[in-house]
Amino acid sequence: MVKNIYLDNAATTPVDPEVLKAMEPYYKEKFANPSGIYSFAQEIKRDIENAREKMAKFLNAEPSEIVFTSSGTESDNTAIKGIAFANQDKGKHIITSKIEHHAVLNTCKYLEQMGFSVTYLSVDRYGLVDPTDFKKAIRKDTVLASIMYANNEIGTIEPIKELAKIAKEHNIYFHTDAVQAAGKIALNVKELGVDLLSISAHKFYGPKGVGLLYIKKGTKIHSLLHGGHHEKNRRAGTENVAGIIGMAKAAEISMEFYKNPENILKIKKLRDMLERGILEKIPEVVVNGHPEKRMENILNICIKYIEGESILIHLDFEGICASSGSACTSGSLEPSHVLLALGLPHEIAHGSIRFSFGKFNTEDDVKEVLDVLPGIVEKLRNMSPFWKEKVKGVKNG
Helix, strand or coil, X not given: CCCCEECECCCCCCCCHHHXXXXXXHHCCCCCCCCCCCXXXXXXXXXXXXXXXXXXXXXXXXXXXXXXXXXXXXXXXXXXXXXXXXCCCCCCEEEEECCCCHHHHHHHHHHHHCCCEEEEECCCCCCCCCHHHHXXXXXXXXXXXXXXXXXXXXXXXXXXXXXXXXXHXXXXXXXXXXXXXXXXXXXXXXXXXXXXXXXXXXXXXXXXXXXXXXXXXXXXXXXXXXXXXXXXXXXXXXXXXXXXXXXXXXXXXXHHHCCCHHXXXXXXXXXXXXXXXXXXXXXXXXXXXXXXXXXXXXXXXXXXXXXXXXXXXXXXXXXXXXXCCXXXXXXXXXXXXXXXXXXXXXXXXXCEEEEECCCCCCXXXXXXXXXXXXXXXXXXXHCCHHHHHHHHHHHHC
């Protein structure tokens, strides 16, 4: 049987065994609907509020500022549409970047159809938003800016604190999609100065189908879902109790894990080991993302003259799981919008692969990739007319 080496932790992480254990009672004996008035239901309601306090601690927020949602996508949609519709009397202009997750980009495109205008900021070759460009993009009718904390494809970490400060100076709401950063970087909403922040549990060893939106007290925002009075009228729908409990437990575990610098260093060492090995063994490789301001767990590369999808299929035959970028765009024949925004030409961007590490990965995983990847690349390049032309040019030169 082929060993399964999982290097796609930026897409999702396995549920931590302790998280699963914490969730299990809410599928069995603690099954009551927390909206009930009887004591059995109210016990579950108290458990949800306890989880809310834990998530508030996770973000250094107030419990009343935490709204539980079904996902990072719902959180992003609620933040952007909610602010836009609630504040359109002030203006209908929004600022975001060209490298946002599609949960943000497609929401902004939807709002453009609704009569809003959106400025999509360019980034530098490393994927960084320039605060000067951000400031210049602000108009009198700007009501919201949404810039992600860490990019899900290349790992670049944005200067959120500086951008949020500029937004505050101009009386603009600031939202950050922190889905990729949560559980890996300490998130302190008071220190960051953001008004809204999105996270999703399955990115830090919690269950899928649950996330949250931090909404700073006093923020003027419309609800996305209407129905019952759940989440203090901010998000209708019966709570995903087991998911909420699981997310809170995952947050607790991640806070403890990242308190130890050795744990972070271990993941970074694995990433750097793979990066060095690939650059030593395979010619014509481009490393994407900022060399320093980058998530410790993400390595995004472009292998020239072949397509990333073909590489991934061959890696899969070897039991190695990686991706070509965002899990939400898998199956698309178009190159990554993130890599194109960095200035990479289409033919190079098509050769992208993202390896993303988690706390359960080992050096043996890296060694296995370095054993098989060079052979895969050589095989595919031998079939590539572009590579043959490159080799021919070198020989003739």
